[in-house]
Amino acid sequence: MSRFADLFMGMLGAAPKKPEKVSEKVQKIMFLKYEDKDRFIKEKLHAREHHKTSHKWRNRRWAVLIAANLLFVVSFWLDIQLLEGALTASRFIGFHLIDLNSALQVMLAHKHIIVNLFIGTATVFVLWVLLGGRTFCSWVCPYHLLAEWFEALHLKLVEKKIVTDHEFHRGARTVFWVLFALMALVTGYTVFETISPTGILSRALIYGPGLALGWVFLLLLFEVFWSRRAWCRYVCPIGLTYGVVGSISPLRIQYTVEHCFHEGDCRKVCLVPHVLDVTIKNRAAEEHLSLGPDCTRCGLCVDVCPTGALRFNIKGLSRLL
């Protein structure tokens, strides 16, 4: 299977594969890297010493996420009508924008698609193809930000050995996606929206809080005390929908094996560490590899990497420039 198909299956839940054939160039890089062990260690320590811990991408991302959600809020509160609606569906200076998963739920439940619904869905589809699919998750979704903060708490408790992370099979999310689609189709109700923390939080911000926030809080508690980032990793069909869109996106994180010391700091901070499988020693088959469609382009790995082996990249842009 092609690497594209492997990555796609990886997003659906398949375990990452070891490469069958490593290119000669990479073989040479790896040989040179480990030829002199002392030099390798020395270089590694040197890189560590000179790595300034940066939160550049995280800070940018949080700013964008908060700004996007605040734009919804002030559009309504101050009646400036820039971005009307909520994350499920909205209008940006008059143009329809409709969340792909919400649109899917409505289409399957109602079985009738009006023009505005189609236009809004198509616009958002094109938007996230350009911007990277799951970029929605880490750069826009308000639940992602809350979950990130509660994740820090979870990690602290893990460190103190008060809780342990219970991993589930990543394929569960694919099963959920199918189940939620089937439920909408069969029952004729948008079943998933009842528990979608993205929709609940977006509406709570704009139209005021309600009891539904209790459900969101329960989810966060589950993530703190039982399973790290469980909702985003194993359940959320919105993430998978955008992941599929992002599989053809030119915006991604690119990995350059030559600069990598294979220490795995990136995998520790990542929401979806399976996309960073290539950073394990001898897993990269090519010199430059882009991470799979499940990557949320959050940039935490870019921030944490001491050598710049992981960077944002737009496919084809370097050739254009």
Add this chain to the structure above:
Amino acid sequence: MSTTQTKPAMSLEKAQKARRKFLQSLGLTVTFAGIPLLGFIPVAAANRPPRLRPPGALNERDFLASCIKCGQCVQVCPVQAIKLADIVDGFGIGVPHIDARTQACDFSCDAVQCILACPTGALTYTAPDFHAPRAGASLAAAPILKAKANDPEPTLNLKERMGVARLARPESCLAIQGKGFKGQTRGPAFKGELRYLEVDRRKPIAVRNHPYDLELCDLCVRECPLMDAIELRPVKDAHGVERMTPTVLEPCIGCGVCEMVCPAKPAAIVIDPQAVWKA
């Protein structure tokens, strides 16, 4: 030989671990797929009173299916009549409704803005073909808005009613008692708004800022935004005495203004949400 001996032991432990992970994942799937299905309970509950939906809403089932829970209808309403339901409404979470007693839809927007704003056609001028209107839900004629009575096009583009008004507590109706009304209806703390043509056709104001002095209370008839939807008629009571009685007529679309302005506590006239006209 040693490898073949140790290998089964290793893989047994691995298999157990994999089995545990599979079962836990199955548990997660059953739990998180089951929880949203609880949302069916409030939708199916027989004793749950129907919600008053914004104008142009599809039949309840189709409405819940087609609403994308974005609240754009909430944002365009000039009197903020529309509210979104909470998680206790189950599948109806985030779906708009109106509490007429708190703030009725008074058509201050003239053009039914909420319908224009709806991106999915849950609120619509023209229902899809497969949407069979319930008997009595369709209006006999396009409703004429009092505010637009002198316009070249005085009607609202609305084909179905939201509900029907009903004199639920005739014993507390001031008109039937032959009483007048003086002062602020609903008291000084009431936040509801209404468009008064004699004040400003374009801008709704707080009801409390518009006190009345009426010889015979006719607030429900006076403030009804529609032509010929309700009138005071002499009706004989149980003792054969003729009393001026609010009488709801066929053009009533169930907007709820009568319920909002009724000074009786609780309101003598109420909207039956999603009710149809019965001759």
